[in-house]
Amino acid sequence: MAVNSPLPVAADLKPVNGIEIGFAEAGIKKPNRKDVLVMKLGEGATVAGVFTKNRFCAAPVQVSEANLAAAAAGGKPIRALVINTGNANAGTGASGLADANATCAALAQLLGCDAQQILPFSTGVILEPLPLAKLVAGLPAAVGNLKLDNWFNAAEAIMTTDTQPKAASRTVAVCGHAVTMTGISKGAGMIRPNMATMLGYLAIDAKVAQPVLDELVRHAADHSFNCITIDGDTSTNDSFMLIATGTGSLAIANTDSTEYGELKIAVTELARNLAQQIIRDGEGATKFITVTVDDGSTVDECRKVAYSIAHSPLVKTAFFASDPNLGRILCAIGYAGVDDLDVSKLDMYLDDVWVCKNGGRNPDYQEADGQRVMQKSEITVRVKLARGSASATVWTCDLSHDYVTINADYRS
Amino acid sequence: MAVNSPLPVAADLKPVNGIEIGFAEAGIKKPNRKDVLVMKLGEGATVAGVFTKNRFCAAPVQVSEANLAAAAAGGKPIRALVINTGNANAGTGASGLADANATCAALAQLLGCDAQQILPFSTGVILEPLPLAKLVAGLPAAVGNLKLDNWFNAAEAIMTTDTQPKAASRTVAVCGHAVTMTGISKGAGMIRPNMATMLGYLAIDAKVAQPVLDELVRHAADHSFNCITIDGDTSTNDSFMLIATGTGSLAIANTDSTEYGELKIAVTELARNLAQQIIRDGEGATKFITVTVDDGSTVDECRKVAYSIAHSPLVKTAFFASDPNLGRILCAIGYAGVDDLDVSKLDMYLDDVWVCKNGGRNPDYQEADGQRVMQKSEITVRVKLARGSASATVWTCDLSHDYVTINADYRS
Numbered sequence: 001m002a003v004n005s006p007l008p009v010a011a012d013l014k015p016v017n018g019i020e021i022g023f024a025e026a027g028i029k030k031p032n033r034k035d036v037l038v039m040k041l042g043e044g045a046t047v048a049g050v051f052t053k054n055r056f057c058a059a060p061v062q063v064s065e066a067n068l069a070a071a072a073a074g075g076k077p078i079r080a081l082v083i084n085t086g087n088a089n090a091g092t093g094a095s096g097l098a099d100a101n102a103t104c105a106a107l108a109q110l111l112g113c114d115a116q117q118i119l120p121f122s123t124g125v126i127l128e129p130l131p132l133a134k135l136v137a138g139l140p141a142a143v144g145n146l147k148l149d150n151w152f153n154a155a156e157a158i159m160t161t162d163t164q165p166k167a168a169s170r171t172v173a174v175c176g177h178a179v180t181m182t183g184i185s186k187g188a189g190m191i192r193p194n195m196a197t198m199l200g201y202l203a204i205d206a207k208v209a210q211p212v213l214d215e216l217v218r219h220a221a222d223h224s225f226n227c228i229t230i231d232g233d234t235s236t237n238d239s240f241m242l243i244a245t246g247t248g249s250l251a252i253a254n255t256d257s258t259e260y261g262e263l264k265i266a267v268t269e270l271a272r273n274l275a276q277q278i279i280r281d282g283e284g285a286t287k288f289i290t291v292t293v294d295d296g297s298t299v300d301e302c303r304k305v306a307y308s309i310a311h312s313p314l315v316k317t318a319f320f321a322s323d324p325n326l327g328r329i330l331c332a333i334g335y336a337g338v339d340d341l342d343v344s345k346l347d348m349y350l351d352d353v354w355v356c357k358n359g360g361r362n363p364d365y366q367e368a369d370g371q372r373v374m375q376k377s378e379i380t381v382r383v384k385l386a387r388g389s390a391s392a393t394v395w396t397c398d399l400s401h402d403y404v405t406i407n408a409d410y411r412s
Numbered sequence: 413m414a415v416n417s418p419l420p421v422a423a424d425l426k427p428v429n430g431i432e433i434g435f436a437e438a439g440i441k442k443p444n445r446k447d448v449l450v451m452k453l454g455e456g457a458t459v460a461g462v463f464t465k466n467r468f469c470a471a472p473v474q475v476s477e478a479n480l481a482a483a484a485a486g487g488k489p490i491r492a493l494v495i496n497t498g499n500a501n502a503g504t505g506a507s508g509l510a511d512a513n514a515t516c517a518a519l520a521q522l523l524g525c526d527a528q529q530i531l532p533f534s535t536g537v538i539l540e541p542l543p544l545a546k547l548v549a550g551l552p553a554a555v556g557n558l559k560l561d562n563w564f565n566a567a568e569a570i571m572t573t574d575t576q577p578k579a580a581s582r583t584v585a586v587c588g589h590a591v592t593m594t595g596i597s598k599g600a601g602m603i604r605p606n607m608a609t610m611l612g613y614l615a616i617d618a619k620v621a622q623p624v625l626d627e628l629v630r631h632a633a634d635h636s637f638n639c640i641t642i643d644g645d646t647s648t649n650d651s652f653m654l655i656a657t658g659t660g661s662l663a664i665a666n667t668d669s670t671e672y673g674e675l676k677i678a679v680t681e682l683a684r685n686l687a688q689q690i691i692r693d694g695e696g697a698t699k700f701i702t703v704t705v706d707d708g709s710t711v712d713e714c715r716k717v718a719y720s721i722a723h724s725p726l727v728k729t730a731f732f733a734s735d736p737n738l739g740r741i742l743c744a745i746g747y748a749g750v751d752d753l754d755v756s757k758l759d760m761y762l763d764d765v766w767v768c769k770n771g772g773r774n775p776d777y778q779e780a781d782g783q784r785v786m787q788k789s790e791i792t793v794r795v796k797l798a799r800g801s802a803s804a805t806v807w808t809c810d811l812s813h814d815y816v817t818i819n820a821d822y823r824s
Contacts (some may be wrong), residue, residue, distance in 0.1 A: 055753040056771070058745030093741040093756070093772020126739020127773050190726055190743065231725040233740075234747035313643040313725070314602055314809075314819055323822035327538020328645075330503040331602065335646035336469030341467040344505070357470070360505020361539050399725075399814050407726055408733035 003288040003397065005280035005390055008167040010152035014180050016203040018042040018245025021150035023157040026138025027130050029086030029124060034157035035134060037083040038142040039201065040111065044246035047071065047078045047119070047308055048213040050221045052238035053194040057129075058090035059100040060120040061237060067104070067116050071212050072373075079117040081241065082107050083199065084124075084135050085160055089235035091127040106136040110143045121199060123160055123237050154183040158199050161406055162188045167276040172266040173319040175259045177250035180205045181239075183270055186279035189219070189407060191222075191230035192311075193238050200225055200240040200274055204267065207246035209253045212260060217242040224271035229397045230282040231403070232311040242267070279395045284402030286320050290380040292393045297385075303336050304393035305383060308336035316399030319379065325368030326355050331385060345386035351379060415700040415789055415809065417692035420579040422564035426592050428615040430657025433562035435569040438550025440543050446569035448547060450554040451613065454524065456658035457741060459483070459490045459531070460625040462633045464650035465606040466714060470502035471512040471542075479516070479528050486623050491529040493653065494519050494554075495611065496536075496547050496739030497572055502648035503539040511542040511738040518548040522555045535572055535598070535611060535649050567596040570611050573818055574600045578689040581718040584678040587671045589662035592617045595682055599690035601819060603642035604723075605633075606652050610650040611688055612637055616679065619658035621665045626673060629654040630677055636683035640807045642694040642725040643815070654679070663722060680728040691807045697813030699731050702792040704805045709797075713750050714804035720748035721806075728811030731791065736782030736805060738767050757798035761792060 009160050024036040041047070049068055059130060071078045082103060089096045104118035111118075122130065148315050155165035167180040183202030208216065221240050252260050291309050296302035309315055312332040318325040329348060334341075348356035353369040355362060436448040453459070461480055463473050483490045494515060516530035525532075534542065567577030570618045581594040595614030620628065633652050664672050692700050703721050708714035721727055724744040728738040741760060746753075760768035765781045767774060785791060 041495050052744065054746035055748075055750065056742045056755050088739070091739045091768065091772060096772065101751060125509060126743055127738070127768070128739070130771070190740075192747075194747065233724050233726050235526070236743050236746060265464070312645055314645050317816055317819035320816065323820065325537070326542070326600075327500070327503045327648075330468045330646050331466060331538055331645060333604065334466035334648055335604075336467075338467065349629075356503065356539070356568060358505060360508065399816060401813055403725070404729055404732065404811060404813050404816060407729035408735065 002164055003285055005277055007164050008152065008155065008255045013151035013182055014169045014171060015148035015169050016180050016182050016205050016245055017148065017247035018045055018205060019203050019243060020146040020148055022142040022144065022146035022254035023153050024138035024141040026134050028084055028134050034153065035085045036138040036142050037154055037157040038094045038107065038146065039081040041079055041144055041243065042245060042247065043168055044207065045077065046208055046210050046213050046244045046246065047241060048217040049239060049241040051338040052235055054234050054236045056236045058088055058122060058237045059092055059096035060089055060122045061239060062097065063104065064119040064121065064239065066150040067119055070116055072159050075116055076117050078119055079113045080107060080111055080144045081121065083121040084156055085158060087122060087124040087128060087130050088126045089122040089130040090235050092129060096130065099132045099362055102132055102405060108138055110139055121239055123158065123199060134348045151182050151184060158184065158186045159285055160186065160196045163283055164281055166274060166281065168270055170266065170270055172304035174262045174266065176251055179248055179250050179263065181267065181270055183274050185278055187230065188281050189231060189283040190235040190249055191228065191278060191282065192232045192234045192235040193225045193228065194234045202271060203243040203244050203245060204268065205248035206250040206252060206263065208244035208327040209234055212252050212255055213242060213244055215255055216264060216267060220271040221266045223268050224275040228275045228279050229307060229310050230279065230397055267314065276395055279397050282397035283406045284400040285397035286400055288378045289319060289396050289398065290393060291396065292380060292391065293385065294391045295384045295386050295388060296390040297388035298299055299390045299392050302390050304338060305333055306392050306394040309381060313399055319398035320400045322374040324367060324374045326370060328352065329381060330356060347384040349382040353364040414576055415691035415697055416760040417689055418565065419565065422721035423583055424565035425579050425582045425594050426581045426583060427560035428592055428594050428617050428657055429659035430457055430617060431562065431615045432560055433566045433783055434554040434556065434558035436553040437564050438546050438548035440496055441544050446565065447497045448550040448554050449569040450519065450558065451493040452492055452558055453655060454657060454659065457489065457584050458620055458622050458625050458658065460629040461651060461653040462629055465515060466646050467649045468503055468648045469506055470500055470534060471508035472501055473651060473718060474536045475512040476531040476533065476651065479531055480488050481610065482528055488526055488529050488687045490531055491525045492519060492523055492532045493533065495533040495570055496548055497570060499534060499536040499542050500538045500649050501534040501542040504541060508542065511544045514544055514556055515547055519551050522551055531603045532613060533651055535570065538648055547729065550733050562595060563594050570596065570598045574597065574598050574693055575693055576693055578686060580685045582678065585593065586662055586674045586678065589660065591660055591662050591675065593679065593682055595686050597686040597690055601641065601643060601695040602645040602691050603640060603690060603694065604644045604646045604799065605637045605640065606646045614679065614683060614744040615655040615657060618662040618664060618675065620656035623656060624664050624667055625656055627667055628676060628679060630668050632680045632683040634730060635680050636687040638693050639805060641719060642691065642720050642809055688807055690810050694809035695818045696812040697809035698812055699810040700790045701808050701810065703733060703806060703808065704792060704803065705795045705797065706803045707796045707800060708802040709800035710801045711804050714802050716750060716808065717745055717748040718806040720744045721793060722808035725811055731810035733811045734786040736779060736786045737786060738762065738782060739792060742768060759796040761794040
């Protein structure tokens with residue numbers, strides 16, 4: 001199903017020392033399905049995260065933010081993360097907050113720590129009460145099968161409308177230190193992250209000081225999960241968590257070091273890979289589209305134009321149809337909100353084909369060339385604004401019949 | 413096809429003295445189809461309009477804006493409008509501008525006036541050259557069948573993916589003066605007007621001074637065409653034109669009069685009717701949705717929230733499915749961009765059903781009640797922000813398989 005995204009191989013997902021993973025089938029929404037995940041952290045681990053900016057942010061997001069802030073401010077360290085699918089615990093008011101805290105308390109009792117040392121996460125239907133009893137009843141099983149080598153199961157346990165698990169793993173050398181990093185993510189709808197996406201988890205075995213990790217998670221999110229969109233719907237539950245277990249030989253205390261620079265590149269690359277896996281498996285996706293906007297006066301205006309293209313239902317259906325109806329892209333550029341845009345200087349390319357020149361149809365453009373590119377499963381739209389030197393890139397997918405089918409049937 | 417929108421009856425569309433209408437089958441994109449419309453204005457008519465804010469605004473829009481401004485500034489009056497379907501003449505650069513001006517010159521020669529006294533309009537595919545020779549060859553036929561009683565044909569002549577013509581007509585009494593007004597509009601995709609929509613034309617037989625008409629067209633557009641969205645795509649060709657032929661007994665010289673107040677209400681009502689006809693016939697629409705946001709601190713923030721709901725593909729597919737998956741509405745409210753929104757005070761209703769109370773599920777809400785409302789073909793979503801006394805309403809439709817089908821096949 002997913003666009004050029006091979007299924008991850010369990011054996012390729014390297015354990016990260018200092019983080020054990022367990023799962024359960026708690027029957028939260030449907031039976032016989034992994035729907036609870038526990039990630040237990042060892043001594044010395046640091047955790048940083050970014051969360052959705054949606055004002056209806058879910059109860060577990062609120063609790064995770066608070067608990068993470070308390071730990072980062074010198075409180076007891078985070079000991080575990082707990083994630084359920086099948087219910088988002090969002091739009092659930094005060095009782096939803098109580099349920100999220102009760103989940104933490106139940107897991108804390110099993111692990112022998114405080115409830116505030118647990119970070120809870122949920123994904124699924126909004127506006128329905130969390131089936132707390134089922135979730136709590138599933139925790140002992142998840143704790144019972146905790147092990148280092150469980151990343152593939154973890155990727156499966158957080159799936160909702162995803163057609164396949166999303167995971168990636170690397171061992172990189174940073175200034176002579178081998179660093180292992182493994183991450184998982186999920187989509188596949190309500191995807192237009194603003195700060196992070198529901199759900200991404202990335203663990204590295206380096207020792208990274210809390211302020212450095214905070215900077216690193218924001219940088220990685222801004223260059224990965226914050227550059228993707230499927231349907232423009234910023235979820236209530238988006239969360240991207242970066243965990244440094246501190247078990248390896250690399251230790252980073254500040255952001256000025258060469259080590260940090262190299263680690264940042266490696267972590268960002270892995271985060272981008274996880275983010276792109278979400279797009280490749282976007283609901284109903286048949287094409288993977290890269291939208292790059294160059295020569296803008298600010299990154300912000302480049303992002304505006306890129307998202308305007310990436311969100312246009314008319315552009316997305318044209319990609320689905322493999323129809324080079326490329327005027328729709330110009331239309332989306334025109335209403336992107338760059339009020340002083342001089343379109344008479346604008347150029348647009350589809351892969352290597354120069355379609356729009358100085359705001360009009362390139363006289364050398366042939367429909368057959370546009371048609372050739374549109375047949376491909378991976379396509380790059382490049383827009384040149386002729387206003388400066390800023391750039392931005394956004395990754396998205398097409399809008400197909402299957403998107404409508406999936407979202408018209410979601411709860412049934 | 414269209415949602416609760418009966419076909420206009422030709423005999424109900426009252427002629428407006430001072431405006432004659434002719435049409436032709438010019439074969440611009442397909443044969444045997446009305447695709448050119450000419451509206452000829454008599455002496456003493458005034459014209460005002462609002463146009464798309466899309467930066468890629470089409471060549472005819474640029475020419476119409478310039479010619480209208482020249483007439484309003486005391487130049488020779490506007491004598492005719494010419495409209496073609498089958499090609500938008502947008503994204504066509506300098507040659508597109510030359511084609512729009514050449515169209516005006518050709519019609520001016522037939523009518524015995526200056527090219528600057530003509531307003532050109534186009535709708536159809538973007539980024540393709542206007543078939544100027546075909547258009548010009550069709551003009552004599554259109555001029556040859558000019559007559560007062562031709563509004564139904566006019567409504568048919570401007571259709572593109574519309575499944576039925578859109579028109580409405582009223583005779584209203586304004587301070588003792590009978591005023592006749594008739595209008596036409598078209599949709600049915602690339603609809604999220606910003607200042608006006610492609611294409612709306614409304615004629616009244618009152619005599620209205622130019623500054624008054626300018627005010628009136630903006631007011632009417634802001635409360636009608638500027639409150640609708642189908643797919644969030646602001647077209648390159650949106651135009652809403654208001655024509656006062658001056659043939660009736662009502663004459664309005666300034667905006668302070670009682671007459672103006674009454675006329676404004678009547679014109680705005682008719683414009684809203686035309687705008688709503690576009691939504692009822694939105695591409696693939698099966699439901700007509702009214703989104704009202706009350707108790708905001710500003711109209712602008714109410715509109716932001718309303719459009720966020722109206723544009724969410726997840727909300728729109730839930731309506732298509734008649735599935736009360738109403739958490740998706742909360743999600744869209746949450747990312748609407750009202751950064752200091754306190755969701756713990758927010759209420760939301762679906763018709764008469766109180767779904768969300770103080771930011772969570774109303775304890776009295778029953779799924780069966782939501783299900784009952786979702787089955788209807790006309791549904792109102794009402795959000796109460798608890799921040800002030802401002803309100804805004806937006807009209808939209810659902811997102812169905814047919815929307816994808818129509819837009820994946822548009823050019824074939």
